Amino acid sequence: MQKLRIAIQKSGRLHDDSIKLLKECGIDMNNGVNKLKTEASNFPLEVFFLRDDDIPQYVEDGVADIGIVGENVVLEKARTVDAIEKLGFGKCRLSLAVPKGMEYTSVKDMQNMRIATSYPVILEQFLSKNNITAEIHEISGSVEIAPGIGLAEAICDLVSSGSTLFMNGLKEVETVLKSEAVLIANKSLTAEQIQILDKLLFRIKAVKKAKNNKYVLLNAPNDNLAQIISLLPGMKSPTVLPLAEAGWSSVHSVLNENDFWDIIESLKAAGAQGILVVPIEKMVI
């Protein structure tokens, strides 16, 4: 049987979450340290461990069929691949930053500046869209140090918590791109490869959906049951079971976590008690 070849980051920010996602999809594999290639034992998948920068090219060339990589890398490398599914991890933004003490009012302040970045393609597109001419200095890492050593006046780099910028005396002034890990695929997969990819995607979507939702159980006085049920959407409708104590029911429902925090007060006001919120492992609707 044909196998689908997936490229994931060998080490770095996306490695652990990529492995975790595959495992949550029920895919077993031996991913020992320093392994460059492995095979799943219970799914037709071969896994290559690569530098993230190389993944778009390998997927375009068909050396790998699919890959997991940041959207920032996909756009920077500008390879012809299909971006199939956002994966909800590796969330960060590509931002312009300047020294803390520098006055900054708008992107026009970037005119004629020297900007250090590892993302010259994305930065160039952003600058030209804003009619700015600047000198782009491409460096491959430790970008935040550039203003401090006189290499540039500004930088364009990835930010998540902002602590690297802070530690280097910089402030974020513009978001150029929002990014997260994405599943990419070669554009000419065979019918058999597409079949395996669809199977994997089905599992990924079930795992993603489960992460955003919670199983909620609560006790409700029967007198207020209708009101409590109206607050809880459920997958189809909530499950209602009688409690041993007369006049009370147990109500079970599935809720988006954000919605839960919005309705908790109303649930309590309607007499709900003993509210439990439980994680869901997989969710298929």
Ligand SMILES: Nc1ncnc2c1ncn2[C@@H]1O[C@H](COP(=O)(O)OP(=O)(O)OP(=O)(O)O)[C@@H](O)[C@H]1O
């Ligand atoms: N601070 C961050 N928070 C969240 N995600 C991030 C952060 N920094 C980077 N990422 C995402 O993780 C990806 C990989 O980041 P990492 O720093 O591991 O890359 P790298 O050093 O280029 O690794 P490699 O050795 O594979 O070339 C980035 O392209 C981006 O999509």
Ligand SMILES: O=P(O)(O)OC[C@H]1O[C@H](OP(=O)(O)OP(=O)(O)O)[C@H](O)[C@@H]1O
């Ligand atoms: O806003 P923060 O939470 O501080 O994250 C931002 C930092 O994270 C990334 O580097 P990483 O730590 O992955 O190291 P690297 O430069 O060696 O890739 C990125 O290049 C920034 O330097």
Ligand SMILES: [Mg+2]
């Ligand atoms: Mg890299």
